[in-house]
Amino acid sequence: MHLPVRPVAAIAAALIVVAGCGSTAVTPRPSTGPSAAGSPSVLPQPISGEFGVGENRVVFGLTDATGTKPVGAPNRSLSIGYRGPNGETVAPAPQTFIWAIEGTVGVYVGHATFATAGQWTADFSTEAPGSPKATMTFSFDVKQKTQVLRPGDAAPSVATPTLADVGGDVAKVSSDPKPVPAFYQTSEAAALAAHKPFVLIFATPKFCTSQTCGPTLDKLKPVAAAHPEMTFINVEPYKLTFANGSLQADLDASGNLVPVEATTAFGLSTEPFVFVVGADGKISSSFELVFSPDEIESAIKTVEAG
Missing domain, CATH: 2.60.40 (Immunoglobulin-like)
Structure with missing residues (x-):
């Protein structure tokens, strides 16, 4: 794929x-x-x-x-x-x-x-x-059913990479030049099992460098700082290997980026993508490509209100 x-x-x-x-x-x-x-x-x-x-x-x-x-x-x-x-x-x-x-x-x-x-x-x-x-x-x-998961759908459980998997070296799980370590503390599967709301981000600053998709994480960092009670998780949507001091893309035989398990599980065909998941494990809101901080704030308030 x-x-x-x-x-x-x-x-x-x-x-x-x-x-x-x-x-x-x-x-x-x-x-x-x-x-x-x-x-x-x-x-x-x-x-x-x-x-x-x-x-x-x-x-x-x-x-x-x-x-x-x-x-x-x-x-x-x-x-x-x-x-x-x-x-x-x-x-x-x-x-x-x-x-x-x-x-x-x-x-x-x-x-x-x-x-x-x-x-x-x-x-x-x-x-x-x-x-x-x-x-x-x-x-x-x-469509009767879209490829990407939508609000109301159950979020699939995926053991996304965390700092614990790489000895605490954030450069091995994030291509963000200024990463927030907290975004890589918890796996998506663990967040689901905790039965608490969380924000799941699919974004890759290094391999999506346009003026809109590259800074997705930068737009979310102030929102996350304003909500220390909320778990934020970023997933690099493509398979990457740490080499020569940074993450490098694992390409298929045709030279294409290869999606990771979580990308496939959520049905993504584009990125960046943001999902806000409620304590019930269901997707409450989703945001494709472009969003405003106010939209994310509103989505967080909704899931925190239960």
């Missing part, structure tokens, strides 16, 4: 590249209303890798009509409504803007519940000061 790294750095150059690396099938179509004005002036790009029946955290980027220039911004609004294959509807709702690359490229986060599998249509509306309102509809697939 080859785990493809979604090139999130491409958001800065073209959000469409990010969309093209996932499995989501999307067919944009300009609206026939007066706001369409011929060719659409703004294109939506799904950052979420897949959509499934039930509640979804949906992440979209926006580009210009060429698909090469990101146009998402704090002063640009985005609203999305949905229509299902059997007449189902999800009312339009405003999405929340967050920075993917601080001050440079942003995306929009929302939540939607899809009742059935099949082809759905999204009704997209956006406007910004000095620009006309742009509308578009586009089609995408909703």
